[in-house]
Amino acid sequence: MTVADFSDITKTTPEKSLVFTKKRSGGRNNYGRVTVRGIGGGHKRKIRIVDFKRKKHGIVAEVTAIEYDPGRSARIALLLYADGEKCYIVAPVGLKVGMKVMSGPTAPPEVGNSLPLKNIPVGITIHNIELEPGRGAQMVRAAGGGATLMSRDAGYAQLRLPSGEIRKVHENCIATIGQVGNPEHENVILGKAGRSRWLGIRPISRGVARNPVDHPNGGGQGKSKSGGGWQQLTSPWGLLAKGGRTRNKRKYSNKFIVVRRDGLLMKNK
Numbered sequence: 001m002t003v004a005d006f007s008d009i010t011k012t013t014p015e016k017s018l019v020f021t022k023k024r025s026g027g028r029n030n031y032g033r034v035t036v037r038g039i040g041g042g043h044k045r046k047i048r049i050v051d052f053k054r055k056k057h058g059i060v061a062e063v064t065a066i067e068y069d070p071g072r073s074a075r076i077a078l079l080l081y082a083d084g085e086k087c088y089i090v091a092p093v094g095l096k097v098g099m100k101v102m103s104g105p106t107a108p109p110e111v112g113n114s115l116p117l118k119n120i121p122v123g124i125t126i127h128n129i130e131l132e133p134g135r136g137a138q139m140v141r142a143a144g145g146g147a148t149l150m151s152r153d154a155g156y157a158q159l160r161l162p163s164g165e166i167r168k169v170h171e172n173c174i175a176t177i178g179q180v181g182n183p184e185h186e187n188v189i190l191g192k193a194g195r196s197r198w199l200g201i202r203p204i205s206r207g208v209a210r211n212p213v214d215h216p217n218g219g220g221q222g223k224s225k226s227g228g229g230w231q232q233l234t235s236p237w238g239l240l241a242k243g244g245r246t247r248n249k250r251k252y253s254n255k256f257i258v259v260r261r262d263g264l265l266m267k268n269k
Helices: 183-187 193-198 252-256
Strands: 061-067 076-081 086-090 114-116 125-127 137-139 147-153 156-160 166-170 174-177 257-259
Touching: 061 086, 137 174, 166 252, 252 257
Parallel strands: none
Antiparallel strands: 061 076, 076 086, 114 174, 125 147, 125 174, 147 156, 156 166, 166 257
């Protein structure tokens, strides 16, 4: 069992104006029926309101605290703007209390600053990347994540994402300089079943361990790790669980993917 290092955290209580309580579903829909199995329990959490748009262009903000966010793997930084407004951002590696950050086209390409892709030097590491201008950051937000700006051409920037995928993103989209903080998160080992329960993850029995009446992979004479013989591993409703393609072949965003994460070139039409 391994735990995270919390030595970088400088403030343990969240900013009251930037948190709210959200009732958890326990995997149930509005009819009270379980639609997602294995969800329930867990420790109470407050939702932190993180600013993924960084619309206060040209206004300098000071980093006043680095905090823990139970809802994400990365740390968050509390910013205090010159006009008195406070907000949270995802804390990149190297961001310390007392540092100044800024957003907008005129911001220098320094750690924590947020600016359009067309203003960022090629070859630099970035995170918190928008998919559409003005929509807010959607990509590369998990702990340790970092994308590389490879080139720019015809109004689009080519990015190498952490998965290995090379993707085109409009050059007016905003991104933040640096790598997402808390890169040691990948080394955390839960170590016991109880820690999963703290996270709100309930135990689920394997399909191959059930009876035929309960699951398509159930039954059989003896153990079988791979489903056994003619059987293919499936969900309880018979959908293939391994090897089946799940991405829509005619998805609109296919034309923006240059190289897939498995290294294959996309045949864009």
